[in-house]
Amino acid sequence: MAKVSARTYSRYSREAMTLLGNLIRAARIERKMTAQEVAERAGISRGLLQRIEKGDPKCELGATFEVAALVGVKLFDIEATTLNGHIRQTEDKLALLPRSVRKKVKVVDDDF
Amino acid sequence: MAKVSARTYSRYSREAMTLLGNLIRAARIERKMTAQEVAERAGISRGLLQRIEKGDPKCELGATFEVAALVGVKLFDIEATTLNGHIRQTEDKLALLPRSVRKKVKVVDDDF
């Protein structure tokens, strides 16, 4: 009966989720859209939208971002038009980085 | 056999997810952390981390944000120290907004 393996979250990510939920709810109300309306447009249930607005960690990333986009909350504070450019930047960076990370067998003296 | 109700995503949210995944992967590699290592610290499986780095919409928001925090990717471009302040701001705003949205029965002339 007792819940066994509850996942834990760092303070930062918990706060980030709360903030995102708050931003979504505020944006939705400012745009005078009902929960029902937004849920329908996003193709999700009203219950899920409620959890998203609460900052529930157990929501799909896709559903959450979709709702955010729908009510006009900017992710990363980046404009829609420049998102692609940012993606390309990260791809260029990734192309330069090693493709796999190798753990050192011996510990290196990082301290000085 | 065929998949029935595949969810769709707007271009903006799809791109945002891709970007987030790329940022996480780049940050992880730059910090020389293996996928295994990050997965363990986040309390998730390596497979899930892989999907997160790919920008798969069907990941838990919590797991994704946790990983982002772990490798040092800033959500909303906001510092950890000021997150709380931003939350309070949205709460203040929400307190002022109406608690439920009412749809107009008659359409109002918005056009002029």
Added chain:
DNA sequence: ACTTTATGTTTTATAAATAGATCATAGTTT
């Protein structure tokens, strides 16, 4: 104050994601 409608909450059946293991491949270091 009354009526209407949005929201909050709970429950259940169903659908889907996750963990974990395994294997193949590719990349890194010596």
Added chain:
DNA sequence: AAACTATGATCTATTTATAAAACATAAAGT
């Protein structure tokens, strides 16, 4: 070049989220 290790990919059992419905509450408009 050889050995080692990280990553990519796939599979299955299990856990878990989701949709949908129903109801109660609360808020907004008249």
